Amino acid sequence: MSDLARLQQQFVAFLQGQQSDFPQLIGDQPPVATDIRLNIYHNAYRMRLRETIDNDHPMLGKYLGDEFYDILVANYIDTYPSKVKSLRYFCDAIPTLLAEQQPFIEHPILSPLAAFERALLTAFDATDASTIGINDLASLPGDQWPNITLSFHPSVSVFEEPINAVATWQHLKSDKNPPAPLAHELPLYWLIWRTPERLTEFRNFMAPEMVLLKHFVNGGNFADGCDALAEYLPVDEIPQFAVQYLQQWLTNGLVSKLTAH
Amino acid sequence: MINDHFLGFGLGLRIPHFEDVLNTEHNVDWFEILTENYMVGGGKPRYYLEQVAERFPIVMHGVSMSVGSTTPLDTQYLNHLKQLINDVKPRWISDHLCFTQANGVNSHDLLPLPYTEDAINHVAQRIMQAQDHIGQQMLIENVSSYLTYKESGMTEWEFYNEVCQRADCLMLLDINNIYVSARNHQFDANDYINAIDGKRVRQIHLAGHTDYGDYVIDTHDHDVCDPVWDLYRAAVKKFGAVSTMIERDDDIPPFTNLVDELNIAKRIAHEELPDLSQWNKEQVHV
Numbered sequence: 418m419s420d421l422a423r424l425q426q427q428f429v430a431f432l433q434g435q436q437s438d439f440p441q442l443i444g445d446q447p448p449v450a451t452d453i454r455l456n457i458y459h460n461a462y463r464m465r466l467r468e469t470i471d472n473d474h475p476m477l478g479k480y481l482g483d484e485f486y487d488i489l490v491a492n493y494i495d496t497y498p499s500k501v502k503s504l505r506y507f508c509d510a511i512p513t514l515l516a517e518q519q520p521f522i523e524h525p526i527l528s529p530l531a532a533f534e535r536a537l538l539t540a541f542d543a544t545d546a547s548t549i550g551i552n553d554l555a556s557l558p559g560d561q562w563p564n565i566t567l568s569f570h571p572s573v574s575v576f577e578e579p580i581n582a583v584a585t586w587q588h589l590k591s592d593k594n595p596p597a598p599l600a601h602e603l604p605l606y607w608l609i610w611r612t613p614e615r616l617t618e619f620r621n622f623m624a625p626e627m628v629l630l631k632h633f634v635n636g637g638n639f640a641d642g643c644d645a646l647a648e649y650l651p652v653d654e655i656p657q658f659a660v661q662y663l664q665q666w667l668t669n670g671l672v673s674k675l676t677a678h
Numbered sequence: 679m680i681n682d683h684f685l686g687f688g689l690g691l692r693i694p695h696f697e698d699v700l701n702t703e704h705n706v707d708w709f710e711i712l713t714e715n716y717m718v719g720g721g722k723p724r725y726y727l728e729q730v731a732e733r734f735p736i737v738m739h740g741v742s743m744s745v746g747s748t749t750p751l752d753t754q755y756l757n758h759l760k761q762l763i764n765d766v767k768p769r770w771i772s773d774h775l776c777f778t779q780a781n782g783v784n785s786h787d788l789l790p791l792p793y794t795e796d797a798i799n800h801v802a803q804r805i806m807q808a809q810d811h812i813g814q815q816m817l818i819e820n821v822s823s824y825l826t827y828k829e830s831g832m833t834e835w836e837f838y839n840e841v842c843q844r845a846d847c848l849m850l851l852d853i854n855n856i857y858v859s860a861r862n863h864q865f866d867a868n869d870y871i872n873a874i875d876g877k878r879v880r881q882i883h884l885a886g887h888t889d890y891g892d893y894v895i896d897t898h899d900h901d902v903c904d905p906v907w908d909l910y911r912a913a914v915k916k917f918g919a920v921s922t923m924i925e926r927d928d929d930i931p932p933f934t935n936l937v938d939e940l941n942i943a944k945r946i947a948h949e950e951l952p953d954l955s956q957w958n959k960e961q962v963h964v
Contacts, residue, residue, distance in 0.1 A: 421797055422748035424827070425780035425789075432785055444826040446863065449893045454825040454862075457895060458787065465786050499784040502742040502755050503714040507786075544719025571719060615722045 431455065432462040433498060466494050466507065473508045473538060476589040477531050485520070492518060505542070509535065526598040529582035533607075536576045540609050540617045543572035548613055548670040554663060561677040563640035567633040567666075568674035572611035575627060576619070577604045583619070613670040625649040626662045638678070680919045680957045683880055685735050685769060687944045688923035689936055696726040698933035699734075706734070706937060707959050710923055713740035713771070717758050731766055735962065737881065737921075738763065738771040739850075742784070745804045745818070746777035746791045756811045763812060770880060772817035772850045773808075775801065775838060790823040793830035793837035802844035809847065817880050818842060819850035822858040822887075822896035834859060835873040842878050849874065851920075852883035853909050854896065861894045867905075871912050882922040884910060884943060899928035901939060910943060914950045919957070922947065 418426075427439035443451050467490050471478060478486050489511075496518070497510045512535065515521040516528040548570055557565065576583075578601065585595040606627045609619040622630075625646050632642040639659065646655045666672050686707030691699065699709065709730055716727055730736065742755060763771060776788040791797045809816055820838050830837075842849055851874060860867035886900030902910075902924065913920070922943050926936060948954050 419748060419796070420829070421792065421794075421800060422780075424792060424829075425746075425748055425777055428789055429780040429783050429785055432787075433783065442827055442829070444828045444830070446826060449862070451825070453893070457824040457893075458789070461787055462785055499786060500782060501784060502752065503717055504786055505714075505718065542718035542721035542723060545721070545724065572721075611721060615725055 428458075432459055434459075434495070463494060465504075466490075466499065469504045469507050470511070474511065474531060474534050476534060476586050477511075477527070479589045480527070480530060480585065480595060489515070489521065505538075511535070524598070525600065526580050526582060526585060529578055529580055530585055533576055533578070533582050533586055536574055536609050537617050537619070540572040540574065540611045543570075543611060546570050546673045549667065549672055549675055550670075551664060551667045553675055554667055557675070557677060563638065564678040565639045566636060566676045566678065567663075567672050568676070569630075569634060569666075569671055570610060570673050572609075572617075573630075573671050574609045575630065576607040576609055578607060579604050583607055583621075608671075610669065610671050618669070625658060629659060629662055630666075680953055682962075683769075683921065684919045684957065685737075685921040685962055686957070686959050687940050687947075688735075688737075688921065689940060690739075690923065690925045690927070691727070691730060691736075692926065692930055693723070694930055695933040695936075696722075696730075700726070700729055702933070704933070704937050706940065707962075708735040708737065708769070708921065708923075710737045710739050710925075711766070711768075713738045713759065713762065713773075714742055716766070717762060727766065736766055736768045738766060738768040739819075740771065740773040741786075741788065742778060743773040743808060744776075744778040745773060745808065746775070746789075746797070746801050747779055747804075748777075748800070749780070749782075751804060751807055751811070753811070756808060760812050763814075770817055770848070771812070771814070772819055772881065774819045774821050775841060776821045788821040790821060790825070790827075791837075792827040793832045793834060795831070798837060798840050798844065801841050805841070805845035805847050809845070815846070815848055817848040817850040818845075819852050819883065820855050820859075821852075822855040822862075824862055824893065824895070826863060833865070833870075833873075834863075835870045839873065839875050843875065847878075848880040849878045850881045850883060851879050851913065851917075852885070852925075853913055854883065854885040854887055854902065854906050854925075857906050857909055858887050858894045858896045867909050868912055871909060871916060874916075876917045879917045879920055882910070882913060882917075882920050883925050884922065885925040897928060898925055902942070907942065907946065911946050911950060914947050919947065919951055919954055 424442055427437045431437040431439040470490055493514055499507045501507055512528045512532040515531055521527050580598055580600045588595040606622055607619050608622045611617050628645055629642045632645050643655045643659050650658055688708035689706050691709040691711050716723055774788045778785055856867050856870045884902050885898045886902055888895045888897045924940055
């Protein structure tokens with residue numbers, strides 16, 4: 418290993434608080450002590466990462482309070498040092514840490530709350546794509562309906578919620594006391610997307626709509642999608658509901674492309 | 679004589695100023711973007727950037743290339759950079775004379791290199807590789823530092839000049855960083871300015887810092903201070919008309935405050951360079 422490589426490894430190990438000979442490589446420059454010079458870098462390293470967590474997870478921070486938040490920040494920086502070029506992705510493993518480490522694992526609301534904040538961020542800067550409107554559906558000849566497939570805007574995602582994380586987020590966002598954590602008997606599903614006006618939106622949606630959306634995401638056509646809904650809706654009501662879902666997606670700006678095969 | 683690369687006086691494009699940049703009357707000539715902030719698929723940042731780029735020259739300033747690292751250059755990053763260059767069509771791109779990562783860990787800080795012959799060879803080689811990959815000459819910026827290495831055998835400016843000469847890259851001279859390092863390492867900042875190879879200086883950064891008495895930290899959260907304005911005047915005298923901008927990254931004031939501060943730079947440059955009054959910004963904005 419070259420001297421330059423060794424110096425760099427020692428420097429970064431020092432920043433991470435690991436055993437390092439780095440201080441011995443530093444020239445003495447009075448009147449400022451070497452410790453002070455080294456700590457400027459050490460503090461800046463941790464401060465910058467902390468600011469990133471602050472920016473990405475304001476509601477999680479509010480929920481945790483200062484004491485637990487400080488523990489989270491310290492543990493996260495030590496357990497998941499940044500491997501990414503952009504700080505935009507530094508906090509991606511926060512939901513994982515909250516689901517794995519004490520004392521956070523004792524509070525099952527935390528990981529989904531953090532995951533929801535990350536899902537909103539993902540929608541915020543997802544890849545751009547044009548969207549189509551309700552008129553594109555209206556002009557579709559009736560005989561082509563069974564075979565249509567849809568492509569969704571890249572910002573569209575489904576957030577599966579095992580516990581009342583979204584309600585908690587909403588209360589914190591409105592500066593209200595969050596509700597007590599309450600696990601759902603069955604998961605709730607939230608549709609998240611970015612509108613054509615570049616605003617991030619989300620809404621709760623029921624199993625049939627979610628099933629149809631996932632069916633289209635997986636490349637399925639309208640006719641097969643209606644078949645998939647038979648498990649959830651009376652057969653004679655399926656076409657009406659399916660069309661309503663499509664209309665709503667188009668109105669909300671969720672659909673990038675409609676293909677009539 | 680004003681050269682063709684002079685863009686005038688610019689600002690770092692910051693999110694709180696998007697609407698002001700586009701929807702108010704101002705005399706800012708160009709904007710610098712932080713490259714990594716726009717390496718995303720889309721959404722508001724890319725939407726605003728597209729609009730700003732339609733009306734103003736843009737330059738791109740990166741913080742993650744890590745030209746000083748001893749691990750291989752990150753080709754995935756360089757590919758993303760190339761894609762962004764293709765999308766934004768900046769007048770030029772820049773990064774820093776430093777390393778940011780080792781042991782597979784990114785420090786997200788601009789860590790100083792030792793000033794040695796080995797480091798010069800290594801960094802110059804890497805800059806050449808990066809320039810080959812993206813197909814254009816880069817600007818390399820001097821960083822602030824708070825420590826020196828025992829093994830350094832030359833001054834920072836000798837190191838900086840030599841790297842840029844061997845890599846045949848251009849310079850983004852940060853005047854505040856020179857001031858900060860001069861205070862921290864007790865050298866004369868004017869010696870630094872006087873030693874720099876002026877033909878390579880394509881852009882100048884100005885910024886504020888935090889003064890702790892015995893040492894200074896480059897925080898970009900204050901106005902530019904008087905000694906840095908004095909150094910800027912010295913730089914203008916030596917280098918002539920160089921595209922100059924103010925970097926503000928924290929405690930970001932209203933857009934109009936930064937425009938007022940930029941006008942100080944403009945006034946100094948006009949006082950030192952009578953030819954500047956003949957400069958027609960419409961030519962470079964085409």
